[in-house]
Amino acid sequence: MTESVIRFLIGCVIVSTFAIIGDVLRPKSFAGLFGAAPSVALATLGVAVVTHDAAYAAVQSHSMMFGAAALCLYSMTVCRLLMRQHMRALSASLLATAVWLVAALGLQAVFSGGA
Template sequence: MTEYVIRFIAGGLLVSAFATLSDMLRPKSFAGLLGAAPSVALATLGIAIVQHGAQYAAAESWTMMYGAVALACYGLVVCQLLMRSRINALPATTVSLAVWLVIAFGLLTAFGGAN
């Protein structure tokens, strides 16, 4: 239970800090880049370092990067399907979810994650 409270507080503080930082940047479209995901990832890695050590947190950070690459590919495929093929959002996101899974687990299998 304590871990969740710490994660909640750390995540909230980091989200607020990133929101303040993004509010100062121009253009305002940067605000989405510095939203919740980076701050929650930092809070998670901080807790992982405290509870499991730096080696575990390093492995966890690699899996986060694999997921980010897969998410970028997912977004690219969704955009292409919506704009070029002009299919509805549900089929486009469903097909792209399969792309995300293949890329994420393919990177994890190829390069590993946990030691």
Template sequence: MLEYSLRFLAGGIAVSVFAALGDTLRPKSFAGLFGAAPSIALATLLLTLSQKGAPFVALESRSMIVGAFALAAYSWTVCVLLKRFLLSSRAATMAALIVWFAVALGASAALFQLS
């Protein structure tokens, strides 16, 4: 129960800080980037650090970074498929999943082989 309370408190504080940051940015559509995902990730890493230690948090952080790069590649691919090739949104998002998997698995293999 204490863990859930800490998650709630840390997540709430982090969401509030990122929401305040997002409010100060222009354009307002950019503020959505600072919504829940970064703040929840940071709160989770903070709690994991206190429970499982720094080596585990380092591994999780690297995994989050790989996921962010894979999402960026996926999003860019969807944009290209929609604008340049005029695919339907369903076809573009399904086709771009191949890029997401390739970047995620390739970056994971390269990054975790080095460590």
């Protein structure tokens, strides 16, 4: 319970900080980018280092990188399906979700020895 509260508080501070940075930068679309993923990732890694150890946080950071790479592949797949294949958004996103899952788990298996 206390880990969740700590994660929440750290997340609030970091989200607010990144939102302010994003609001100052141009274009304004950076505000959402800076306010979401980096702040949650930093809060999660900070709590992991404090409550567990650096090795545990390293595993989490590697998983985050694999997920980010898979998300990039997901985004490119959705764009290609929407623009070139003229699929409906729901169909394209569902199909690309399978691509994301295979990519994320595949990267995890290849670079982490299957663990």
